Amino acid sequence: MIALKTPLTRLMAAALLASTASLALAAPAMAGADGAVKIGILNDRSGPYSDATGEGAVVAARMAVEDFGGKALGKDVEIVSADHQNKADIGSSTVNRWLDVEGVDAIFDVPNSGVLLALQEIVRNKDGILVSSGGGVSKFTGEACSPYGFQWSYDTYSVANALGRATVAEGGDNWFLVQVDYAFGEALAGDLTKAITEAGGKIAGSVKHPLNTPDFSSYLLQAQGSGANTVALINAGGDTVNALKQAKEFGLADSGQKMVAMLFFNTDVLAIGADDLKGLTAINGYEASLNAETQAFGERFAKLHGTWPTSLQIGVYSAVNHYLKAVEAAGTDARDQVAAKMREMPVEDLFVKGGKVRADGLMIHDMLLTEVKPSSESKTRGDVFKVVRAIPGDEAFRPLDKGGCPLVK
CATH class of the missing domain: 3.40.50.2300 (Response regulator)
Known part of the structure; x- marks a missing residue:
């Protein structure tokens, strides 16, 4: 080993050691x-x-x-x-x-x-x-x-456009929105309102709820008293499951109000039970x-x-x-x-x-317009939806020049 005899050589060695340590610290990212x-x-x-x-x-x-x-x-x-x-x-x-x-x-x-x-x-x-x-x-x-x-x-546009227009066409022309209170709920409510009004329907009212709330009673009572014939759940996952279970307890569907779950998955069907969903429709991108x-x-x-x-x-x-x-x-x-x-x-x-x-x-x-099957028609635990019809992507999604993306020339 060469002895470090001068201040200059000591400084050069220190710089070399610092550089080596820096490279060692960077190694995990470089290896990845x-x-x-x-x-x-x-x-x-x-x-x-x-x-x-x-x-x-x-x-x-x-x-x-x-x-x-x-x-x-x-x-x-x-x-x-x-x-x-x-x-x-x-x-x-x-x-x-x-x-x-x-x-x-x-x-x-x-x-x-x-x-x-x-x-x-x-x-x-x-x-x-x-x-x-x-x-x-x-x-x-x-x-x-x-x-x-x-x-x-x-995206929120495709779900709102496809499901909103299909529901209005079937007579669901007066809506109450129960929406989760963050960016997703705001975006989907805006896209859905636009789709409904363009299709000839109207919005009777709306209410926002916190993400992951266990109690939907006050929100569902507002929907029940709104006079709307369609109640849209603008949420997903556990929030949608809880809201639908509580809507059944309050008798919204039995009183003639159609429940629309804007995002609804096979796991949600299993959590609630197909026979309690009475042919609920949903939009999904894919179906297994x-x-x-x-x-x-x-x-x-x-x-x-x-x-x-x-x-x-x-x-x-x-x-x-x-x-x-x-x-x-x-x-x-x-x-x-x-x-x-x-x-x-x-x-x-x-x-x-x-x-x-x-x-x-x-x-x-x-995008696929799907409907929950009665349990008697399901062949496996994954077979819970039937496809009503496929909606071509160019029809379901927002036109390229309407989104305001700066990458679009």
């Missing part, structure tokens, strides 16, 4: 970026959306990676996951750590539109790609759009009982997770599959090239045929 293609699943693991997304979304992502062969560009594909607890600050700190330290390349799912919009800005200004399956706020691909943000399963191939996927998923996949969990499978195809096609996991390939390539998998990703990041595909 260079040594593997790393995917993060961020969602609600413990709150009202945990059944519809939660661990099932992680299972779906693992299935997509397995079906892809476990590697991309010859590198292992790794999955990490976390619970954002429906809090934007927790979601933001998790994603900052994933991008800055852990080398995550792409983030998927993100139910809760408030969290989703916060992450859009982080990813826009840092690195990575953000693909939402659970979060539906239409602003995400509208005025808040990003070259690196994609919306996969649905469509054909023999999708049914086989549902059975495989159920063996791993215990229930059949929701449309949001299926959306994670489809989105991860498309992302990995884009990585391979781009020949790199650098986000600019991958994001460009995601827009360029058609979306083709078990559930999406001829899907297309627009300039604003919205994936256009058919």
